[in-house]
Amino acid sequence: MTAAPRWIAGVDGCPAGWIAVLAPADDLSRATVRVVPRLDELLDATPRVEVLAVDMPIGLPERTRPGGRGPEAAVRPHLGARQSSVFSIPSRRAVYAPDYATACAEALATSEPPRKVSKQAFYLFPKIRELDGLLRAGASDRVYEVHPEVAFWRLNGGRAMQLPKKIKGKVNPDGLDERRALLRAEGLPAEVLQQRPPRGAAADDLVDACVCLLIARRLLEGTATPFPAEPERDACGLQMAIWA
Known part of the structure; x- marks a missing residue:
């Protein structure tokens, strides 16, 4: 009897919510692309997705130190010129602040040395909160944090991509082709x-x-490794690691 396919998903935030590429782990030729407004739609999808590898921070610190969480500090040295794509995650209090001014105030109060929140990071906070809420509600056994440039580094034999994906905020076609x-x-x-991305x-x-x-496939196979090698957990028990 043929075993049922084991489905995996790679997920990234996008303006419409979340873009996901789903496929059986042993047959990527069947990959499909979806955009969903809420991440729980992927967790509840049929067929059931066994591993979701998502480009979004998991695990929020109570206080931040130079270099950010353990995952950010662990991966940056591998990325060379691409390390600017890894930004430090502020504290849980800052992420859950209701507006930018409050987020900056909370970040200043919970960082050493004191640092405000960048606008780029602030615009990600709603998605970080959405994911955090799902994981704290019990979905953490299937969802893992990944970072695209760390993933490319891993798949490229431990070498960072030569070309930037964006230049001055605009997509770099040569970087995407690489x-x-x-x-x-x-x-x-x-x-x-x-293909043209979904709307x-x-x-x-x-x-x-x-x-x-x-990377979701590597996670399912048991060949992915965490950064750092010995991840910490946040105050809510969520593991803080970037997998590759």
């Missing part, structure tokens, strides 16, 4: 990689979700 070539070599179909997502969101899918 990453698509690596994704094709890992078995993702060209028609998935080259509410951009081309770089799709590429990031695709590489997250490949």
Whole structure:
């Protein structure tokens, strides 16, 4: 009797919510792309997804130190010129602040040395809170934090991507092509990689979700490793690690 496929998903935040690339772990040719407004739609999807690898922080510190959480500090040295894509996560109090001014005040009060919150980070807070709420409600056994540039580093034999994915906030076509070539070599179909992203997502969101899918496969196979090697847990018990 043939075993049922084991489904995995790579997920990235996008303007419309979340973009996900889903596939059976042993047959990436069946990969499909979806955009959903809420992450719980993927957790409740049929067929059941066994591993979701999501490009969003998991585990929020009570206080922050230089270099950020353990995961950020652990991965930056591997990324060379791409390390600027890894930003430090502020404290839980800052992430749950109701507005930007309050978030900055909370971040200043809970960081050493004191640091405010960047606007880029602040705009991610609603998605961080959404994911945090799901995990604290009991979904943490299937969801793992990943980072696209760390994932590409892993799949590229421990070498960071040479070209930036964006230049001055705009997508860099050559950088996307460099990453698509690596994704094709890992078995993702060209028609998935080259398709027009669904409404509410951009081309770089799709590429990031695709590489997250490949780390989901490594997680299912038991070959992914955490950064840092011995992850800490936050005050809510959530493990703080970037997997690759």
